[in-house]
Amino acid sequence: MVVNLLHKGKIGLAPMEGVIDALTRDLLTRQAGFDWTVTEFVRVVDTRLPPRVFYKHCPELTERPVATPNGVPVHLQLLGSDPRALAENARQALALGAISLDLNFGCPAKLVNRHDGGASLLRQPDRVYQAVKAVAEALDGAIPVTAKIRLGFANRRLAVTCAQATEAGGAARLVVHGRTRDEGYRPPAHWEWIGKVRHHLSIPVVANGDIWTLEDYWKARTLSGCCDVMLGRSALADPWLAPRIRYWQQTGERLAETTWEMRASVLQEYAALQRQHLPDRVVVSLVKQWLAQMRQGNAEADQHFQRLKRLTDLDALLGSLTPSASSLAAYEPA
Ligand SMILES: Cc1cc2nc3c(=O)[nH]c(=O)nc-3n(C[C@H](O)[C@H](O)[C@H](O)COP(=O)(O)O)c2cc1C
Incomplete structure (x- = not known):
């Protein structure tokens, strides 16, 4: 039965720069649905950023636990390519109380990619490995490091190698957005490819991309084989999608459509x-x-x-x- 198969999976609220800030996280987690959220990325170049930058992206750092008002954990995301600078900022984030650090290897923005950040690193899996490893070593097991990738830059040739690089570097979990950088946000997201990646990893893999409805949720989980998913634009399009999935997981019943x-x-x-x-x-x-x-x-x-x-x-x-x-x-x- 569908409910038996799918009743357990967790749901993450995706990071969305310029769109999902602390207030949006608060609003979207007031009803039961999301299990964790991630901040917009903090851009790391070559220096240690001052605390105010971290507080701006993650005002929840001023509270304990670091969570939305309704208690949903907030993870902090870094975007950068210089292992030394990432490590220094990881230590800074840890000192400020971060509970989990996520590394962004998926950003498709031309400006970010030109400056060697986000998805551009997917062309060089060893650099993905070096970045994750530097952060994992800096955190020394105090809090987890996780990663978020796309299936590649121009094509999917290195999808598995990049994913393996995150695991080898010490990532505790990997979110895979099922498109390459060049595919932008064009549908479809390739959920079956997320499954191929998952097959080669032993850390949990989270399926992300184009889960707009309960039916999409079911298909994404079935095709990827992932237990957990992450919702981005659809959480804004329908703030009741995560609660609807949760309700369905628990009862097998559908909540009414959002009016x-x-x-x-x-x-x-x-x-x-x-x-x-x-x-x-x-x-x-x-x-x-x-x-x-x-x-x-x-x-x-x-x-x-x-x-x-x-x-x-x-x-x-x-x-x-x-x-x-x-x-x-x-x-x-x-
Ligand atoms: C406006 C916008 C901003 C985004 N900002 C980030 C970000 O800061 N960090 C990140 O890892 N992904 C970012 N993403 C990617 C999303 O987290 C997600 O991977 C992508 O939208 C696919 O999921 P969806 O189809 O559920 O929206 C952004 C996406 C959009 C549309």
């Missing part, structure tokens, strides 16, 4: 939290950014996005999130 009113209430709450420390014009773009993520595969959210995208005043935007039936009817194409 526009539920999505709108998350956006309202998000704006109220962001507004406490950011100017209204910035909050307007953040709310629209999240609303744009909600359009993915959801015609109703797309309709609301089209209706709201030109509003520039925060109060007007928030006031219009849940329109009266008549104003929505007025928008509908003839």
Whole structure:
């Protein structure tokens, strides 16, 4: 039975630079669903970064345990290529109370890749190994080091070798985003390839990429053979996806579909939290950014996005999130 097979897996909230900050982590973990979260990457070049940089990316470091208000652990992510600098910053993060360090070998951004970071290291598995090893040695078993990779840079030829390099370097867990760097975010994510990688490793492998629905969750787990998954854009598109998976794991029943009113209430709450420390014009773009993520595969959210995208005043935007039936009817194409 499906429930028996799949009832155990953990769910991670993916790191998303410029999108998932501490407030978003808080909102997305208020209901049971996620088992861990990861910060946006801290960019490491060649120096030891001051504590304020770590606190900015991970304000949760000021609390014990290092977790969202609802108690979901927050792991800190580093992105860099210089083993010595990564090690120094790993020690700094440890001193500030980090509970787990994740290394980003998946970032496809041209600027990051040009400066020898993120997915560009996947062309040289030995450098992946050196980076993980340096951090593992710096942490000396005090906290785990984990890694996140794509299936390769231009092709999948080195997928297994890179994954093995993370394990050999001392990674305790590996997240695999089932696409190469050159595939960007183009569907599909190759879940069966994540399975090939997993087959060669003894550390836990987490499947990531394009898990948008309960059915995708089932397929991703079946094709990859992974127990655990990580959700990125879909967690924003449908903040009830992780709770829905969790509920299904526990009961075998489906939660009702997420309504526009539920999505709108998350956006309202998000704006109220962001507004406490950011100017209204910035909050307007953040709310629209999240609303744009909600359009993915959801015609109703797309309709609301089209209706709201030109509003520039925060109060007007928030006031219009849940329109009266008549104003929505007025928008509908003839
Ligand atoms: C806007 C954006 C920002 C991202 N930032 C990060 C990041 O900081 N660190 C990282 O490892 N991955 C980052 N990713 C990749 C995601 O964590 C994830 O691997 C990818 O989106 C595939 O998963 P999904 O299909 O569930 O979204 C980012 C993705 C997006 C779309």
